[in-house]
Amino acid sequence: MKRKYELNNFEPYQFADIRDHLEAMALRGWRLERMERYFLVYRRGEPKPVRYALVFHPEMGYLEPAPTPEGEVYRDYCRQAGWEPVTFWSTVPQIEVYCNEEPHPIPLQTDRSIQWRVMGDWLERRYVPRLQTGAAACSLMFLLSAIFCALFLIAPEDWAFRILTLCLIALLIYLTAVPLIQLASANRWLSQVRRAEEGLGEGPDGRLSPLLRWTRKVSVVLSALVLLYYVWYTAAQGGGIPSLVRSVGQTAVLLLVWWGMGRAEDWLRRHGRSQAANWAGYGFVVVLAFFILQLRNSIF
Amino acid sequence: MAREKFQTLTEQMFYILLALQEERCGADIMALVAQITQNRVTIGPGTLYNLLEDFLSAGMIMQTKVEGRRRSYVLTQQGKDRLLMEKRRLELMLADYRHMTAEPSQELRQGSAG
Numbered sequence: 001m002k003r004k005y006e007l008n009n010f011e012p013y014q015f016a017d018i019r020d021h022l023e024a025m026a027l028r029g030w031r032l033e034r035m036e037r038y039f040l041v042y043r044r045g046e047p048k049p050v051r052y053a054l055v056f057h058p059e060m061g062y063l064e065p066a067p068t069p070e071g072e073v074y075r076d077y078c079r080q081a082g083w084e085p086v087t088f089w090s091t092v093p094q095i096e097v098y099c100n101e102e103p104h105p106i107p108l109q110t111d112r113s114i115q116w117r118v119m120g121d122w123l124e125r126r127y128v129p130r131l132q133t134g135a136a137a138c139s140l141m142f143l144l145s146a147i148f149c150a151l152f153l154i155a156p157e158d159w160a161f162r163i164l165t166l167c168l169i170a171l172l173i174y175l176t177a178v179p180l181i182q183l184a185s186a187n188r189w190l191s192q193v194r195r196a197e198e199g200l201g202e203g204p205d206g207r208l209s210p211l212l213r214w215t216r217k218v219s220v221v222l223s224a225l226v227l228l229y230y231v232w233y234t235a236a237q238g239g240g241i242p243s244l245v246r247s248v249g250q251t252a253v254l255l256l257v258w259w260g261m262g263r264a265e266d267w268l269r270r271h272g273r274s275q276a277a278n279w280a281g282y283g284f285v286v287v288l289a290f291f292i293l294q295l296r297n298s299i300f
Numbered sequence: 301m302a303r304e305k306f307q308t309l310t311e312q313m314f315y316i317l318l319a320l321q322e323e324r325c326g327a328d329i330m331a332l333v334a335q336i337t338q339n340r341v342t343i344g345p346g347t348l349y350n351l352l353e354d355f356l357s358a359g360m361i362m363q364t365k366v367e368g369r370r371r372s373y374v375l376t377q378q379g380k381d382r383l384l385m386e387k388r389r390l391e392l393m394l395a396d397y398r399h400m401t402a403e404p405s406q407e408l409r410q411g412s413a414g
Contacts, residue, residue: 055346072369073326077345080327106330110344111312111351118350 002044004030008037009216011182012092012127013189015054016206022097026050032097035089037262051100053083053108058122060094062130063278066269071096081106090266094126116197123190131186135179142176164233167226174219185212253296257289306358309386312343316351317383323364323374326352355379 010018022032029047032040055078060068066088067075075085082102089095098108109115146169189204196203208216231244264285272278306313315333324332330343343351352373355361360379365372375383 073371074345074349076327076369077330077349080330081345083345106342107344108346109350110342111310111347114347114350118346 003033004042004044006040006042008035008040011185011208012089012095013185013204014206014208017208018054018097019052019206022052022099023050026052026099032086032099034087034266035097036259036266037090038259048101049103051102051105052086053098053100055096055098055108056118056122057094057096058118058125060126061275062093062126063265063268063272063282064093064275065272065278066093067096078108081108083108088266088269090262092127093265093269094122112203113197113199116193116203120190120193120197123186123193128183128186128190131179131183135183138179139176142172146172146176160233164230167229171223171226174222250296254293257292261285261289306354306360306382308389309382311341312347313351314383314386315341316343316348316355317360317375317379317386320361320373320375320379321383323372325370325372327370 010021025032025042026045027047027049029045030042031045031050032052033043034041055074057068057071057074059070060066067085078085078098081100082105083098083100086097086099089097109118149165149169149172192201192204195201230247265282268278268281272281309317312333315337316329318336319329319332326348330345330348333341333343352361356363356373358378359376360382361373362376363371364374
């Protein structure tokens with residue numbers, strides 16, 4: 001079966017953008033199969049109008065076997081209205097995607113207040129706490145790395161190396177800012193949702209703002225420039241092609257390990273018996289990943 | 301200020317409680333409500349699921365049977381009382397409507413005569 005892989009750079013609050021995108025892909029004959037950490041995976045199908053919707057399950061834990069017993073009941077109700085479950089979002093497992101091939105289906109939620117309440121519960125119980133932990137950890141890690149890199153600025157090295165260090169510091173500061181921006185966005189989103197639940201506002205529109213869309217494009221361009229400069233420096237200054245191959249190889253292994261951990265999470269959710277057992281299993285995966293990363297240093 | 305839950309019932313809440321005067325499976329409620337309202341009121345599956353959970357937590361319905369994934373519910377006495385209260389509220393509103401539209405107020409009659 002023919003498949004298509006598309007980079008998944010959506011944020012969870014883009015529920016309307018995601019829905020519109022999946023419907024546009026279905027019109028072109030690509031039906032969503034999986035939402036992975038890095039990719040949206042489609043399978044080839046007949047081009048036709050298909051409605052999509054995102055469902056939030058605030059009661060569901062991160063590594064809880066999916067669907068839960070309550071989730072199965074939810075699915076039965078949805079199937080009766082013509083909505084079929086498609087997939088869970090790998091990195092945000094409380095979000096499940098449904099599709100419906102009827103021309104005018106009954107919406108999954110016909111009470112807007114309930115829709116906002118469920119979304120708000122998910123934000124408060126699952127998403128914002130996770131972002132808070134991530135922001136604290138990433139900020140500390142990247143700031144320390146940036147300070148460490150700054151030490152190289154005062155070392156008697158060549159200008160090319162100093163420029164590279166400056167670029168890396170800028171990138172680390174950006175990576176420190178991103179989780180903080182995500183946390184601020186999530187808190188703003190939660191505030192809008194709670195107000196909408198009480199009938200005091202329209203609620204979030206589920207779309208990436210033009211400013212954030214522009215910021216994302218700029219950051220992609222800047223990251224690409226930094227990466228190109230790094231490649232040039234490694235090849236021209238750092239030890240030639242062998243050094244470049246070594247760097248690319250190490251980075252590829254890191255990305256593969258990160259991807260593999262995501263697939264392991266999906267597997268555990270599909271086949272695991274309980275959340276506790278899944279966390280124990282995931283612990284083994286983390287240890288294995290650690291050893292692979294240590295091994296890459298001796299290979300490359 | 302946050303509205304107290306179930307202070308007034310939405311149409312969907314009302315019809316779910318109405319449907320559960322008899323023991324019914326949750327999955328049958330959507331079709332029944334569409335049938336008795338002639339598709340005027342539709343309950344989405346997500347809304348149905350969340351409202352049944354809310355009613356269970358509030359003690360207005362109770363789960364009577366679990367057959368695999370099919371769960372049956374019925375009103376509790378608290379649910380019946382709440383439904384009756386809502387019925388009375390709607391009757392009062394209807395009476396007020398009939399009063400205001402069938403019998404213009406004394407002031408209006410005096411104003412039109414003068």
